[in-house]
Amino acid sequence: MALNLVQKIISEHLVTGEMMPESEVGIRIDNTLMHDATGQMAMIQFEALGLSRVRTKRSVVYTDHNILQIGFENMDDHHFLSSASRKFGLHYSRAGNGICHQVNLERFSVPGETLLGADSHTTMAGAVGMLAIGAGGLDIALAMAGEPFYMIMPKVLKVNVEGMLRAWSSAKDVTLEIIRRLTVSGGRGKILEFAGDGLETLSTTQRATIANMSIECGAFTAVFPSDDVTRQYFVAQDREADWCEFQADVDANYDEEMTVNLSEIEPVVARPHSPDNVAPVKAEEGLPIHQVAIGSCTNSSLEDMLRVAAILRGYRVPSEVSLVVAPGSRQVLMDLAKLGALGDLLSAGARLVETACGFCNGVGQAPRSGGVSLRTSNRNFPGRSGTADAHLYLVSPETAAVSAIHGRLTDPRNFGDSVAVELPEKFTIDDRMIVPPAPEGEEVEIIRGPNIAALPRFEVLPDELEGELLLALGDNVTTDDILPAGTHILAKRANIPAIAKYIFSNIDPEFSERAQAVGTGFVVGGQNYGQGSSREHAALAPRYLGVRAVIAKSYARIHKANLINFGIIPLELIDPADQKKLTLGDRLRLSKLKVAVREGLNIGVENLTNGLTVKTKLDTSPRLRKVLLAGGTLAYAVTGGDRN
Numbered sequence: 001m002a003l004n005l006v007q008k009i010i011s012e013h014l015v016t017g018e019m020m021p022e023s024e025v026g027i028r029i030d031n032t033l034m035h036d037a038t039g040q041m042a043m044i045q046f047e048a049l050g051l052s053r054v055r056t057k058r059s060v061v062y063t064d065h066n067i068l069q070i071g072f073e074n075m076d077d078h079h080f081l082s083s084a085s086r087k088f089g090l091h092y093s094r095a096g097n098g099i100c101h102q103v104n105l106e107r108f109s110v111p112g113e114t115l116l117g118a119d120s121h122t123t124m125a126g127a128v129g130m131l132a133i134g135a136g137g138l139d140i141a142l143a144m145a146g147e148p149f150y151m152i153m154p155k156v157l158k159v160n161v162e163g164m165l166r167a168w169s170s171a172k173d174v175t176l177e178i179i180r181r182l183t184v185s186g187g188r189g190k191i192l193e194f195a196g197d198g199l200e201t202l203s204t205t206q207r208a209t210i211a212n213m214s215i216e217c218g219a220f221t222a223v224f225p226s227d228d229v230t231r232q233y234f235v236a237q238d239r240e241a242d243w244c245e246f247q248a249d250v251d252a253n254y255d256e257e258m259t260v261n262l263s264e265i266e267p268v269v270a271r272p273h274s275p276d277n278v279a280p281v282k283a284e285e286g287l288p289i290h291q292v293a294i295g296s297c298t299n300s301s302l303e304d305m306l307r308v309a310a311i312l313r314g315y316r317v318p319s320e321v322s323l324v325v326a327p328g329s330r331q332v333l334m335d336l337a338k339l340g341a342l343g344d345l346l347s348a349g350a351r352l353v354e355t356a357c358g359f360c361n362g363v364g365q366a367p368r369s370g371g372v373s374l375r376t377s378n379r380n381f382p383g384r385s386g387t388a389d390a391h392l393y394l395v396s397p398e399t400a401a402v403s404a405i406h407g408r409l410t411d412p413r414n415f416g417d418s419v420a421v422e423l424p425e426k427f428t429i430d431d432r433m434i435v436p437p438a439p440e441g442e443e444v445e446i447i448r449g450p451n452i453a454a455l456p457r458f459e460v461l462p463d464e465l466e467g468e469l470l471l472a473l474g475d476n477v478t479t480d481d482i483l484p485a486g487t488h489i490l491a492k493r494a495n496i497p498a499i500a501k502y503i504f505s506n507i508d509p510e511f512s513e514r515a516q517a518v519g520t521g522f523v524v525g526g527q528n529y530g531q532g533s534s535r536e537h538a539a540l541a542p543r544y545l546g547v548r549a550v551i552a553k554s555y556a557r558i559h560k561a562n563l564i565n566f567g568i569i570p571l572e573l574i575d576p577a578d579q580k581k582l583t584l585g586d587r588l589r590l591s592k593l594k595v596a597v598r599e600g601l602n603i604g605v606e607n608l609t610n611g612l613t614v615k616t617k618l619d620t621s622p623r624l625r626k627v628l629l630a631g632g633t634l635a636y637a638v639t640g641g642d643r644n
C-alpha cells in the first residue's frame, strides 16, 4: 500500500493499535527533548518511575527558557537538571548554547525518527522529516522510560506547495498565511504533511519556520520530506551520516488537501492578540513601533540573521526604537561573528541578548506600557511579553528589520532590491557546550537545591465531586492565561505549591486563594480551551489547588492530555449553548462518576444554584478513562498501568 510520510513513520514505530481513523495508536519514541521550564518536573516524574537510565536512543535537556538568574532558583534548576541528566543518561545543553529547537535541528535531528518534546514547538524538527510532537512533561518522562506515546490516529492534511517566494516574502509569511486560513483551531487532530514542487525552493531553516508554527493552528505537528535540500543542511552540519532520503509514496492518500502558492505570498502581520489575526503588512503600514525583537525558535537561524544584518548594514535605528536581537544558537552567533554580520547588527544599534528564548516568553525585554512590539516569534497572546497592555505584532525577520529602520511598520518591498545572503558551506561545529551523560554505572549525585520541591500526590477519582465554579471564561483560553509566562514565574517551575499562586493571576489575581479556600472547584471555558504551550503546570497546579474538572466546548490537544495526566476531567458540553447555564460562583455537583468514566457515559453537571443540569461528555480513549479513575497518569503507571 502506498503510504504518506506520517503513515510511514507511525507504521515503523507502531507499538499498539491500528492506523485507523479515530483509533488510539501507541508509538515508540526514539528521541526526547525538554528544557529548563518543563524539564524539572519531567525529571522529577522520571525519578518517581524508579528507573536508573533512560531507554530512548537519545534524550536531551536544553537550558534556554529560564536563564535570567534573578535569584538562586534558576541555577538550582540548572544544577538539578545537569546532574540528573548525567545520572540518567541524557545529554545536557548548557545555558548559552541556544534554543532547544534550533540546537536540536542543528545537532540531533534525524529524518524518519520520532521525537517527543516537552515543548509545543517541538514540531520544528518536522522540517527534516521527523515526526516531532509536543507533549506534557509527564508524557516525556514516560517516553524516557521506554513507554509508548499514545495519540488518536491523526488525519493527514497534505499541503501542496507550488511556485517560489518572491523577493521580500518569507517563510514566516507562508506559515502565517496557513494559520490565517486554518485559524488557531483548524488544524486540531491533523498533521500537516508538506509536498509539491515548490518545496525544493525552500531551505531547511525556512521549512523549520513553517513546521515550528504548525502548532499555532492546533495541529499535532508538520512533516516535510527529507530530500537533497535536507542533505545539504546535514552536510553543512557535518552530519551527513545522520541523513537519509525520506519521501512519501507517489500514490499515497491523504485525508485532506490544501494548496499554497509561494508566488502569491505577500508580507503579512499577525495583529494582537492571536497568531491567526493575520493581515497584509500594507493594511497596518505606518503604525509607530517602540520595540523590534528578532529571534525566537521561529526565526533565529543563520539565514534569518544574515538577512537581517544585510538589511541593517549601514543604517542606525531611530532612538525611539529598541532593537533586540537574539540569535538562535551559539553556532549561529559564532557564524555571525565569523562572517562579519555581527558588526552590522551592532552598528545598527541592535541590543544583542543571550542565545535563548528571552523576550519570546517574557524573560526580559518587556516593552513599555501600551507599547507596540514587532516580533519574529510565534505567539502574541496578551501579557506574554511581560507588559500587560503591550501590543505584539508577529512578522518576518525582513519586515522586522526594515520596520526597525523606519520606526514604523513598513512593507519590506519598499526597501528596494531584495538582499541576497550566502550561507557558508559548513557551519561552525563545536559541541563542547553539550555535556554527555556519565558512563553507565558511574555514581552521580543529584544536586537538589531548595527550589526543587517534592511532587504532589493525588488520590483516585471519587464517585462524587461537589464544589464551586471558580472561573467562567470564553473561547481560546491560552496556557499563558492559565499560568502566565515571565521570569518570576518561570523560576518556580520545579515547585508546584509556589507556582500555584500564579494560576489565572492575569485574569483573576484572587483565583489561587479562592480555589484553595473552596477545596473542590471547576473551571468553565469555550472552544479550544488550553491552546498554546505544553506546560503541564497549567494542569498540575490547578489540580493542586483543587480544580477537579474543566467544562468547555472543546480543548487543545496537549492541554487536554495534561489535564487527564493529573486527574482533572476534561468535560465537553454536548450543547455548546449550555455554557450560559454555568456562571461564576455556582455550586456544581457531578455524581456517579466512576461508572460514567469507566463506561464512557454522558455526565450530567448539576447546577445546585439554579437547579439546571447540563449534559457533558468525556471524549477520550478507554485507556485514558482508566487513567482518570486512577487519579492521573503517574498513579496509573506506578500501579502497573497498561500491563494490568
Ligand code: MIC
Pocket: 037, 038, 065, 118, 119, 120, 121, 134, 361, 485, 532, 533, 534, 535
Ligand atoms: C512557549 O513558547 O509557550 C513555551 C514557553 O516554550 C512553552 C513551554 C513552557 O511553557 O514551558 C511551550 O511552547 O510549550
Ligand code: SF4
Pocket: 065, 099, 119, 121, 296, 297, 298, 356, 357, 360, 361, 377, 378
Ligand atoms: Fe522558546 Fe519562544 Fe520557542 Fe517557546 S516559542 S521554545 S519560549 S523561543
